Amino acid sequence: MRTTVGIIGAGPAGLLLARLLHGAGIGSVVLESRDRAYVEQRQRAGILEQGTADVLRAAGAGERMDRQGLRHDGIELRFAGRRHRVDFPGLTGGRSVTVYAQTEVCKDLIALQAEEGGPLLFGAEALAVEGATGDRPSVRYRHEGRESVLECDYVVGCDGFRGVAREAVPAALARVHERTYPFGWLGVLADVPPSHDELVYARHDRGFALLSMRSPAVSRLYLQVPADTDARSWTDEAVWDELARRLETDDDWSLARGPITRKSVTPMRSYVHEPMRHGRLFLAGDAAHIVPPTGAKGLNLAVGDVVTFARALTHRRETGSAELLDAYSATCLRRVWQAERFSYDLTTMLHRAPDATPFEDRLQLARLDRITTSRAAEADLAEAYTGFPVG
Ligand code: RFL
Numbered sequence: 001m002r003t004t005v006g007i008i009g010a011g012p013a014g015l016l017l018a019r020l021l022h023g024a025g026i027g028s029v030v031l032e033s034r035d036r037a038y039v040e041q042r043q044r045a046g047i048l049e050q051g052t053a054d055v056l057r058a059a060g061a062g063e064r065m066d067r068q069g070l071r072h073d074g075i076e077l078r079f080a081g082r083r084h085r086v087d088f089p090g091l092t093g094g095r096s097v098t099v100y101a102q103t104e105v106c107k108d109l110i111a112l113q114a115e116e117g118g119p120l121l122f123g124a125e126a127l128a129v130e131g132a133t134g135d136r137p138s139v140r141y142r143h144e145g146r147e148s149v150l151e152c153d154y155v156v157g158c159d160g161f162r163g164v165a166r167e168a169v170p171a172a173l174a175r176v177h178e179r180t181y182p183f184g185w186l187g188v189l190a191d192v193p194p195s196h197d198e199l200v201y202a203r204h205d206r207g208f209a210l211l212s213m214r215s216p217a218v219s220r221l222y223l224q225v226p227a228d229t230d231a232r233s234w235t236d237e238a239v240w241d242e243l244a245r246r247l248e249t250d251d252d253w254s255l256a257r258g259p260i261t262r263k264s265v266t267p268m269r270s271y272v273h274e275p276m277r278h279g280r281l282f283l284a285g286d287a288a289h290i291v292p293p294t295g296a297k298g299l300n301l302a303v304g305d306v307v308t309f310a311r312a313l314t315h316r317r318e319t320g321s322a323e324l325l326d327a328y329s330a331t332c333l334r335r336v337w338q339a340e341r342f343s344y345d346l347t348t349m350l351h352r353a354p355d356a357t358p359f360e361d362r363l364q365l366a367r368l369d370r371i372t373t374s375r376a377a378e379a380d381l382a383e384a385y386t387g388f389p390v391g
């Protein structure tokens, strides 16, 4: 098989890229190792930056998001029993975010691709990217028990953190920056209306907690737990008790409980692979970088990468200039590092390290106090949370 752009992975990065290229009249083939049901149900991100929602709309994938997504104009910070609301539009000149699950973004993009896009092969596992530095890079893959080769002009590795595309970059040319954290998130999905109408990020001496949602009827909640925690070791009752403790306030707010339908533990990691390009192989999304979920940036970064690539390739076809393709890695990394910085700052401000000293505890409270008393500090948080410009 032969195509212009070979895309490995049908997560949000690969699916949106296929859509953007289709809109620009550029052919692509998407190879996805899992089946469609798996991709559509994998529980992950929930928050779309305003720029991400705008990109989805412009790509024709915004119709259900605009009907069912929830516009959020702020978040609440909780610490020491206090509640503090961060007002996004007021601090950023009108920006907000949209609560719309990654599962739904993927379903919408897959439906569009099936209707009018190029081939999207489920159960097609990429084995290796070959010839990245030549004119004809290719992807060797296995589909329905047979090995085949997809010949391309460009390959984009959108295959997530555990993918194979990154392996095609020689170790001598790559720089990897990584930090793992001694804690993870226990995430639950519960059939109960969210106990607050905006997201609540709580710092507590017992650890971090987050109240989020999927819809007016479904809550998504997280607890900081030790990194090696087995989700099955937490009973539903223990989860609710711990959430209630960490989210507790000085006023009469209370946490509504309901049936828990899913429970899993996510490790926390910061990771950047530089550069994000090797010859005609481009890395996008989690294949190139990971952030801890605290800042809700992962999906949004993936969108920024593929918008940058699609724009660069379109520019190349319209003008003959490879200038934007050559700048791809540097352009993406600038934004990636801002998201890394923000996610790290928010993570270390809100989570309790197992070896935290009283000095570090007090510093966390001082950082939170600063956000609640300085408009500049609060605006800095609001700007980063609602999104950095693409490009
Ligand atoms: P994905 O979504 O991992 O998709 C990669 C796809 O590639 C496939 N694949 C292969 N296909 C073919 N051949 C191979 N050899 C392959 N190897 C892998 C995989 O099956 C998969 O379908 O990467 P992508 O597209 O870069 O998207 C990144 C996002 O999924 C990720 O950054 C976010 O989910 C992170 N994240 C959040 N991001 C946000 O922007 N806002 C949030 O609120 C947010 N919350 C979260 C999150 C991630 C979480 N977890 C579970 C890590 C909350 C959590 C708990």
Ligand code: PHB
Pocket: 044, 045, 046, 047, 199, 212, 213, 220, 293, 294, 295, 296
């Ligand atoms: C989510 O709803 O899954 C979610 C929301 C905000 C985050 C991380 C995850 O920072």
